Amino acid sequence: MPDKKEMEFDFNGILFALSYALDCVEHDLLGVTSNHGKRVAAIAMCVGNRMGVLTTNQERQILSACAVMHDCALSEYIQDEYDGSYVAATGSFLKNFGRHCTMGEEAMKLMPFDPNGTKNVVLYHHENADGSGPFRKKADEIPQAARLIQIADTIDATFDLSWMDDDKRQRVRNYLNDQIGHLFAREEAEAFIDYINGIQSFDLSFLRNEKIDIFLHNLLPGGTVTCTPRELMDFAGVFARIVDYKSHFTKNHSIGIAQKVYKMALYYQADENLAAKLFFAGALHDIGKLVVDRDILEKPDQLNHAEYKHIQTHVYYTYKILSDVSGLEDITKWAAYHHEKLDGTGYPFSLSTKDLGHWDRLMACLDIYQALTEERPYKKGMSHEDAVDILRKMAEDGKLDAQIVADINQIKP
Secondary structure (H helix, E strand, O other): OOOOOOEEEEHHHHHHHHHHHHHHHHHHHHOOOOOHHHHHHHHHHHHHHHHOOOOOHHHHHHHHHHHHOOOOOHHHHHHHHHOOHHHHHHOOOOOOOHHHHHHHHHHHOOOOOOHHHHOOOOOOOOOOOEOOOOOOOEHHHOOHHHHHHHHHHHHHHHHOOOOOOHHHHHHHHHHHHHOEOOOEOHHHHHHHHHHHHOOOOOOOHHHOOOOHHHHHHHHOOOOEEEEOHHHHHHHHHHHHHHHHOOOHHHOOHHHHHHHHHHHHHHHOOOOHHHHHHHHHHHHHOOHHHHHOOHHHHOOOOOOOHHHHHHHHOHHHHHHHHHHOOOOOHHHHHHHHOOOOOOOOOOOOOOOOHHHOOHHHHHHHHHHHHHHHHOOEOOEOOOOHHHHHHHHHHHHHOOOOOHHHHHHHHHHOO
């Protein structure tokens, strides 16, 4: 029986939500094909199983999590290094490339896994067998899981395994053979080839976009991830960084909401678990924006009607992404209702006073407060007093909870 201060969440659901988040960002920034992270996880697991090196469910969980998360810091790295313009102009993101591996390794330390199991896996996932990678580590100097992710990542990025024909099958084989001792260690390359040869009518159909979810569900060990409130908040921070680095216009928005709702939750005397879950909801409240075109998110001019309606869909997608994760039911509601209004004029569900609880109302107030007070490239942040004046007017109009607005004014979260 877990300690009462610990919480349990569905492992596969969390992993799939992370994968979806990363896919959206990488596709927008880099043009990466959909479900790349899931394919890397599936290929790495299949090759590892063929080699007989995955003997426990914990090893399978860690490999699949690291595979999905292997480029978790890539969008943050690109925005920090280039502000997006260099990549857009050149199609390249190789300058100081090892930095995204280092940043990704730091993010993995915040995941609810044994740190000894994940150590150096994401850090070294771009190392080549001959030591020609960013850290000059040879195959025998890096973890087995990193080698499995590296070969899966390289092959999918090079050949796009979301579809396959006989010609591509042969080219993959030839490439694996040619790169033994250079990109790939012999053991992993031969196991990959052996796996290919062992499938009748090989077409890797399970890696197609419409089949990959079912295949991974059957392949992964499942089960739950148990974490303390502090671990949940750290984990939420990883999600928030992925969401916020979709656009440099909203950098730090999600983590700002998370910190404010946590502070207000403590003011309302919420217990440790509840406060952590509210932090998680704040961190993920805009995960649906990953579906929104970045050109619309960063448009400097006023949005037209169609663009505004498109942006409004983000809260529905927040609901859709999180509702698939068992154990996040309350968090899903708090995150997805942040644009609802007490008078029923909000979206996406047109909820009203009778439908919205205290924490739903708090999230709605704080989302507006955060947007008004944070600085963005196109505007300076408002003062606390000016922001609260706007919140008060909205409360007078029946849209926000007047008592929560008064509490925000007092606490200055």
